[in-house]
Each structure stands twice: as structure tokens, then as C-alpha cells.
Amino acid sequence: xxxxxxxxxxxxxxxxxxxxxxxxxxxxxxxxxxxxxxxxxxxxxxxxxxxxxxxxxxxxxxxxxxxxxxxxxxxxxxxxxxxxxxxxxxxxxxxxxxxxxxxxxxxxxxxxxxxxxxxxxxxxxxxxxxxxxxxxxxxxxxxxxxxxxxxxxxxxxxxxxxxxxxxxxxxxxxxxxxxxxxxxxxxxxxxxxxxxxxxxxxxxxxxxxxxxxxxxxxxxxxxxxxxxxxxxxxxxxxxxxxxxxxxxxxxxxxxxxxxxxxxxxxxxxxxxxxxxxxxxxxxxxxxxxxxxxxxxxxxxxxxxxxx
Amino acid sequence: xxxxxxxxxxxxxxxxxxxxxxxxxxxxxxxxxxxxxxxxxxxxxxx
Numbered sequence: 001x002x003x004x005x006x007x008x009x010x011x012x013x014x015x016x017x018x019x020x021x022x023x024x025x026x027x028x029x030x031x032x033x034x035x036x037x038x039x040x041x042x043x044x045x046x047x048x049x050x051x052x053x054x055x056x057x058x059x060x061x062x063x064x065x066x067x068x069x070x071x072x073x074x075x076x077x078x079x080x081x082x083x084x085x086x087x088x089x090x091x092x093x094x095x096x097x098x099x100x101x102x103x104x105x106x107x108x109x110x111x112x113x114x115x116x117x118x119x120x121x122x123x124x125x126x127x128x129x130x131x132x133x134x135x136x137x138x139x140x141x142x143x144x145x146x147x148x149x150x151x152x153x154x155x156x157x158x159x160x161x162x163x164x165x166x167x168x169x170x171x172x173x174x175x176x177x178x179x180x181x182x183x184x185x186x187x188x189x190x191x192x193x194x195x196x197x198x199x200x201x202x203x204x205x206x207x208x209x210x211x212x213x214x215x216x217x218x219x220x221x222x223x224x225x226x227x228x229x230x231x232x233x234x235x236x237x238x239x240x241x242x243x244x245x246x247x248x249x250x251x252x253x254x255x256x257x258x259x260x261x262x263x264x265x266x267x268x269x270x271x272x273x274x275x276x277x278x279x280x281x282x283x284x285x286x287x288x289x290x291x292x293x294x295x296x297x298x299x300x301x302x303x304x305x306x307x
Numbered sequence: 308x309x310x311x312x313x314x315x316x317x318x319x320x321x322x323x324x325x326x327x328x329x330x331x332x333x334x335x336x337x338x339x340x341x342x343x344x345x346x347x348x349x350x351x352x353x354x
Contacts, residue, residue, distance in 0.1 A: 056348050058344070059349070062344070062345060121341065121345070124349070125348075
């Protein structure tokens with residue numbers, strides 16, 4: 001071992017902050033990644049008629065992996081930039097960077113390298129249009145939403161929600177090489193779903209957002225304005241849920257499922273509007289269920305129509 | 308006493324760095340294999 005002069009304090013910081021693989025996985029926001037992968041897969045699978053004469057299934061799997069990597073990379077860059085506010089919020093103070101498990105510089109390098117890798121892998125395995133949109137999605141989430149909108153405007157999650165809505169379009173481009181109307185409908189559904197989802201969370205964690213000085217709707221315009229906006233966006237979301245059926249991309253199974261999902265969503269949005277106890281948390285949890293089942297039923301409907 | 312502490316830190320530092328280097332090596336090998344498969348699959352040997 002070479003003899004080198006090392007400052008004890010510096011070494012102790014380095015050894016404590018290298019981070020375990022588990023910390024790096026957490027840094028990539030695995031739950032968000034799984035939702036991104038799922039919605040991208042549905043966008044991909046929804047293009048099945050074209051897919052039959054299209055890409056190799058192994059390449060498709062590599063493409064899905066690249067999308068997951070890209071989603072994780074944008075989560076890393078988000079956590080790197082938000083390290084100063086994450087430490088102020090109870091919900092986020094145990095994340096790898098604020099808790100000191102990973103150094104910010106390590107996270108930044110990791111985020112940039114995984115971003116570049118994900119774009120290259122998607123471009124080489126599928127096509128460069130999909131890779132370009134993945135690059136734009138990472139840029140939109142990490143720069144437009146995280147660095148700009150999140151701390152500047154009350155409409156942060158409305159506009160920033162587009163970042164989470166791009167994956168089905170990427171999935172569709174992977175299968176067809178072009179942007180299809182059905183993927184734009186899925187984009188619209190996620191885009192309109194995002195505000196009620198995040199504003200319900202903002203109502204629950206209002207003190208967190210206030211402590212971090214983030215201009216969320218309940219902090220700037222108050223609870224009642226937020227509840228009304230949740231209700232309005234829920235009303236806008238409902239008809240969009242029917243678009244895959246109206247435009248004949250999905251069948252009767254889907255329309256039954258979406259009707260049941262919509263009824264419960266509106267019931268919960270009304271409950272939030274009436275300020276019922278724990279209704280905000282209930283809507284937040286249900287909204288995740290809503291989106292998952294909606295996308296799963298699109299897939300299932302396609303599956304049974306192909307039998 | 309201080310020297311012992313320094314040695315412990317150094318040992319931990321080199322061990323952590325070693326595991327990190329192995330992790331990076333693993334990732335590089337994975338990428339090589341991945342790009343190899345992408346190339347083979349993109350060649351479309353069935354066509």
C-alpha cells in the first residue's frame with residue numbers, strides 16, 4: 001500500500017458517504033420508476049397491431065430497462081438538486097443525500113452518467129426518436145420542473161406533471177417509431193391525474209412544504225382553493241378516461257372498469273371538497289390505485305380482444 | 308492512539324474504495340455484454 005498523507009477527518013467523511021447499493025437504488029426513487037415502467041409498457045403494448053411486425057422482444061425488454069434507468073436518473077438529479085429542501089421536510093429527510101448516506105457530488109455524477117447511458121441504450125436498442133424524447137423527459141423533470149417550476153410557481157406540479165406523462169408516448173414510439181393518438185390520450189390522462197394526486201399529498205404534508213418554502217397550492221391560496229382545484233381537475237379527468245373507449249382503442253371491459261374507477265374518484269374528490277376527515281390521504285392513495293388499474297385494464301382489454 | 312485511529316480510517320477507506328471499484332467493473336462488464344446483445348439483435352439475423 002503506498003504511503004500517502006491523509007487527513008483523518010476527510011477520510012472519515014469519505015468512508016461514511018460512499019453509500020451502499022441499497023442507498024443508490026433508493027436514490028433512483030424505485031416506486032416512481034415502477035410506475036414509469038408500467039405506463040411506458042402500456043404505451044408500448046397498446047401499439048400491438050403495429051408491433052407484430054416490429055421489434056425483437058429482447059430489444060423491447062432492453063428498451064424498457066433503458067426507460068427505467070432514465071426515470072431513475074431523473075429521480076437522482078431531482079434529489080441532488082433538492083438536497084437543501086429535502087432535509088427540512090419530514091417526508092424526505094431520510095433520503096440518502098439529506099441523511100448523509102451519499103455525497104451530493106456522488107449523486108450528481110451518478111445521475112448524469114445514468115442519464116447518458118439510458119439515452120444511449122434506448123437509442124441503440126430501439127430508435128433515436130424514443131431516445132430523444134427520453135432525453136427531453138429527463139431534462140424536463142430535472143431542469144424545468146425541479147430547478148425552475150417547483151420553487152417558483154404554484155402551477156409547479158400542473159406543468160411539471162408533463163414529465164410523468166411522457167413515458168406512454170416513449171413506449172409507443174418504441175413500438176411504432178412515431179407518436180400515435182392513443183399515446184397522446186394516455187399522456188392526457190396522466191397529465192390531468194397529476195394535480196389531484198399531488199395536491200391531495202400537499203394537503204396532508206402542508207407543514208412540510210411550508211417549512212421548505214415550496215409554493216404549493218395550499219400554502220399560497222389555502223386549503224379551500226386546493227380542494228376546489230382538486231375537484232375541478234377530477235371532473236376534467238373523468239371524460240378523458242373514456243377517450244380510449246370513445247376512439248375505439250379499448251373495448252367494453254375497459255369502459256366498465258373506468259366507470260367504476262371514475263365514480264369512486266369523484267366520490268373521494270367530493271369528500272375532500274367537504275373537508276371530511278382523512279379524505280385527502282384517502283384520495284392520494286386511491287389516485288395511485290386509479291391510475292394503476294386504468295392502465296392495467298387498457299392492457300387487459302387489449303389482451304382479451306386479441307384472443 | 309491517534310495513529311491507530313488513522314490506520315482504521317485508512318483501512319475502511321481502502322476497503323470501501325475497493326468495493327466501489329468492483330461495482331464499477333461489474334457495471335462496465337454488464338454494459339459490454341448489453342451492447343454486444345443489442346448489436347447482435349439489431350443485426351436481425353432472421354432477415
